[in-house]
Amino acid sequence: MLEDSADDLYEHAPCGNLSTLPDGTIAKINATLLEWLGYDRDELVGRRRFSDLLTVGGKLYHETHFAPLLHMQGHVGGVAFDLRAKDGARLPVLVTSAVKTGTDGEPLLIRTTLFDARDRRAYEQELLRARQAAEHERDRLRRLVTELQRSLLPVELATPVGMRTAAYYRMASPDEVGGDFYDLFPLGDDRWGFFLGDVSGKGIEAAAVTALARYTLRAAAVYNPEPAVVLSNLNTVLYQEYLTGGTRYCTVLFGILEAGSDDGRTVTMVGGGHPYPLLLRADGHAGYEPTAGGLIVGVIPVAEFAAMTMTLAPGDTLFLYTDGLTDARVDSSGGRYGPESLLQHARTLAPASASEVVAATSRLLDTFGDGLDDDVAILALTVENASHQ
Amino acid sequence: MTDVRARNNVSITGPADGPIVMLAHGFGCDQNMWRHVTAALAGRFRVVLFDHVGSGRSDPSAWDPERYSTLAGYADDVLQICRDLDLHEIVFVGHSVSSMIGVLAANQEPDRFAALILVTPSPRYVDDAEYRGGFTAADITELLESLDSNYLGWSAAMAPVIMGNPERPELGDELTNSFCRTDPSMARVFAQATFLSDNRVDLDAVTQPTLILQCSNDAIAPPEVGAFVHDHIAASTLVTLDATGHCPQLSAPKATLNAIERFLAAYR
Numbered sequence: 001m002l003e004d005s006a007d008d009l010y011e012h013a014p015c016g017n018l019s020t021l022p023d024g025t026i027a028k029i030n031a032t033l034l035e036w037l038g039y040d041r042d043e044l045v046g047r048r049r050f051s052d053l054l055t056v057g058g059k060l061y062h063e064t065h066f067a068p069l070l071h072m073q074g075h076v077g078g079v080a081f082d083l084r085a086k087d088g089a090r091l092p093v094l095v096t097s098a099v100k101t102g103t104d105g106e107p108l109l110i111r112t113t114l115f116d117a118r119d120r121r122a123y124e125q126e127l128l129r130a131r132q133a134a135e136h137e138r139d140r141l142r143r144l145v146t147e148l149q150r151s152l153l154p155v156e157l158a159t160p161v162g163m164r165t166a167a168y169y170r171m172a173s174p175d176e177v178g179g180d181f182y183d184l185f186p187l188g189d190d191r192w193g194f195f196l197g198d199v200s201g202k203g204i205e206a207a208a209v210t211a212l213a214r215y216t217l218r219a220a221a222v223y224n225p226e227p228a229v230v231l232s233n234l235n236t237v238l239y240q241e242y243l244t245g246g247t248r249y250c251t252v253l254f255g256i257l258e259a260g261s262d263d264g265r266t267v268t269m270v271g272g273g274h275p276y277p278l279l280l281r282a283d284g285h286a287g288y289e290p291t292a293g294g295l296i297v298g299v300i301p302v303a304e305f306a307a308m309t310m311t312l313a314p315g316d317t318l319f320l321y322t323d324g325l326t327d328a329r330v331d332s333s334g335g336r337y338g339p340e341s342l343l344q345h346a347r348t349l350a351p352a353s354a355s356e357v358v359a360a361t362s363r364l365l366d367t368f369g370d371g372l373d374d375d376v377a378i379l380a381l382t383v384e385n386a387s388h389q
Numbered sequence: 390m391t392d393v394r395a396r397n398n399v400s401i402t403g404p405a406d407g408p409i410v411m412l413a414h415g416f417g418c419d420q421n422m423w424r425h426v427t428a429a430l431a432g433r434f435r436v437v438l439f440d441h442v443g444s445g446r447s448d449p450s451a452w453d454p455e456r457y458s459t460l461a462g463y464a465d466d467v468l469q470i471c472r473d474l475d476l477h478e479i480v481f482v483g484h485s486v487s488s489m490i491g492v493l494a495a496n497q498e499p500d501r502f503a504a505l506i507l508v509t510p511s512p513r514y515v516d517d518a519e520y521r522g523g524f525t526a527a528d529i530t531e532l533l534e535s536l537d538s539n540y541l542g543w544s545a546a547m548a549p550v551i552m553g554n555p556e557r558p559e560l561g562d563e564l565t566n567s568f569c570r571t572d573p574s575m576a577r578v579f580a581q582a583t584f585l586s587d588n589r590v591d592l593d594a595v596t597q598p599t600l601i602l603q604c605s606n607d608a609i610a611p612p613e614v615g616a617f618v619h620d621h622i623a624a625s626t627l628v629t630l631d632a633t634g635h636c637p638q639l640s641a642p643k644a645t646l647n648a649i650e651r652f653l654a655a656y657r
Binding site for chain 1: 415416417418421422424485524525528529530531532533534535536537538539566568569584606607608609632633634635636639640
C-alpha cells in the first residue's frame with residue numbers, strides 16, 4: 001500500500017513539478033506536467049526555458065515581477081500564469097518557486113510547483129467581472145449626482161452693473177447630492193435679489209427640497225421682494241412639505257441690492273437661522289454682519305422675520321457661505337475650522353474683490369482634504385470702486 | 390510644497406563628495422533591484438536611489454493617473470528630485486523603461502547629466518512597420534490582464550500599513566513580495582505608459598556619453614532593439630552581457646558591475 005517511492009511521488013504528483021537552472025533552462029520535469037503540456041521529456045529538458053512555456057503576457061510578467069522577486073527573496077508563491085501547451089491550448093496554473101542554493105550561497109536550481117487553476121481562474125474572472133460592473137455603476141452614479149447638483153445651481157452667475165460677483169460650490173462627496181443653494185437675479189428698476197442657503201440632509205429628498213426652496217424664493221421675490229415677506233412665504237411652503245410627510249427645513253440668507261448713496265449699494269437682508277455673512281471693507285477691516293434673529297425656515301407654521309439694512313461702499317465685498325465651511329474638521333481630534341478662523345481668513349484678505357475672495361476660500365477648502373464633511377456654497381458680491389465704473 | 394524625498398522614497402548612500410550616480414528602477418519592482426550595484430558603488434560614489442510614484446514605498450497619495458500615464462510625468466519627477474537634492478554632473482543609470490525616462494530627463498536639462506547608462510533599454514515595445522519592438526498590441530493586452538490577476542500580496546486594506554508604520558516595525562522592510570508589489574490599478578497605468586510608449590525620436594537628441602547594456606537573451610529587449618538604440622545615440626557604446634532575462638543587475642550582477650565600472654572609469 002505504502003509503495004510510494006520518492007521518485008513515484010515526484011513523477012506522478014497531482015501537481016506539476018519542475019526544476020530549472022538559474023537561467024530558466026529546464027533541468028527536470030515530472031510526468032504530470034508533461035502530460036498537461038503534451039510534450040515529450042526530451043523536447044524540453046536542456047532545450048527550453050520555463051518562460052518558453054508561458055504566454056507572451058506571462059513572459060513579460062515573469063521577467064518584470066517573478067524572476068526579480070526570485071532573485072531578491074529566494075521564493076515566490078501562488079502567482080497565476082497561463083501555460084501554453086504544445087497544441088496551443090492555454091492552461092491556467094498557480095506557480096510557486098523556490099531557489100536552492102549551494103554551500104557557497106550561489107543559486108543552483110529553481111524548484112517550481114504548478115497547480116491546476118482552471119476552476120479557481122473561472123471564479124476569479126467572475127469576481128473581476130462583478131467588480132468591474134460595480135465600478136461602472138459607481139461611475140454612472142457619480143455622473144448622475146454631478147448633473148443633478150449642477151441643475152440646482154445657476155448656470156452662470158449674473159453681474160449687476162457696477163458690481164463684481166463670484167460663487168463656488170464644493171461637493172463633499174461625489175456620491176451624494178448636497179442641499180446647498182444660491183442665486184442672484186434681477187428684479188427690475190436696478191434692484192437685484194440674492195440668496196444663499198442650506199437644506200437639511202443630503203440625497204434625492206434634499207435635492208427636491210433644494211429645488212423647491214430655490215424656485216419659491218425666486219417666485220416670491222417677483223411677487224413681493226420685501227425680504228421678510230419672501231422668507232415668510234418660503235417658511236409656509238416648506239412647512240407644508242413637513243405636513244405632507246417630508247421632514248425638511250433650511251437655513252437661508254435672503255437680500256435685496258439697490259442703489260445707495262455715493263456709488264454704493266444698500267443691502268436689505270434677512271437671515272433664517274443661517275450663519276452671519278462677512279463684510280470685507282475697502283479699508284481692510286472685516287467683520288460679521290449680524291442678521292436680526294430669524295429661525296430656521298420650515299419648522300413652525302408661521303414664522304416672522306425682521307430685515308436689517310446695511311451699506312456696501314465701493315470696494316466692499318459681502319461674503320456669504322454655508323456652514324460646511326466652518327464645520328470642516330481641521331485636526332485628528334475633530335476640531336472644527338470655526339467662525340474665528342474664518343474671520344481671520346477674511347481679515348487677511350480684506351480688501352478683496354469677489355473673485356479673489358472665492359479663489360482664496362476655494363484654496364482654503366483644498367487644505368481641508370478629507371475634513372470636509374458637508375457641501376460648501378460661497379457667494380461674494382463686490383461694489384466696484386469708482387475708478388472701475 | 391511637495392516633499393519630493395518622501396514622495397519618491399529617496400535614499401542616498403556613499404561619500405558626500407563622491408560623483409553622483411542615480412539609479413532608476415523599471416517597471417515591475419522598486420529600488421531594491423539595484424542592491425548589488427549599490428553595494429559595490431557606494432564606497433566611491435554618491436548613490437541616489439528612488440521609487441517611481443506608484444511603485445515600491447513611494448507615497449501612494451501622490452499618485453495621479455493622468456500625470457503617470459506618460460513617461461513625461463516620470464521624467465519630470467526625476468528632474469524634481471535632481472533639483473531638490475541640487476544634483477549636478479549626474480551619471481543616470483536607468484533600467485528598462487527608466488532608460489527612456491532618463492533620456493527624456495537628460496534631453497530637458499542636458500547640463501545636469503554627465504553620462505547615461507541604459508540597462509536593457511527599449512524606445513518602443515510594439516512592432517511597427519519596419520521596426521521590431523518584439524511585441525504585438527495583443528501581447529500587451531495579455532500583460533495587462535496578467536496584472537489584474539496577480540496582486541503579489543498587495544491589499545487595499547494593508548496598503549497604508551505597508552507604507553511605513555513606525556509602531557509596527559515588523560511590518561517594515563522584509564514583507565514578502567514587497568519589492569514588486571503594487572496597487573494593480575497603478576501597475577496597469579505604469580504598464581500602459583511603458584509598453585505603449587514610443588520614444589524613438591528622443592534618442593537622436595542625446596548628447597551625453599552613453600553606455601547601453603543588453604542581455605544576450607532578453608525577451609523584452611531583444612538584440613535588434615539594443616542595436617537600434619546604439620544607432621540613434623551618437624556617443625554611445627553597446628555592451629552585450631552573457632545573461633538571460635531582462636534584469637542583469639540581479640541575474641548577472643558581476644558582469645553588470647564590471648561593465649558599469651569600466652564605463653565610469655573611461656569617460657571621467
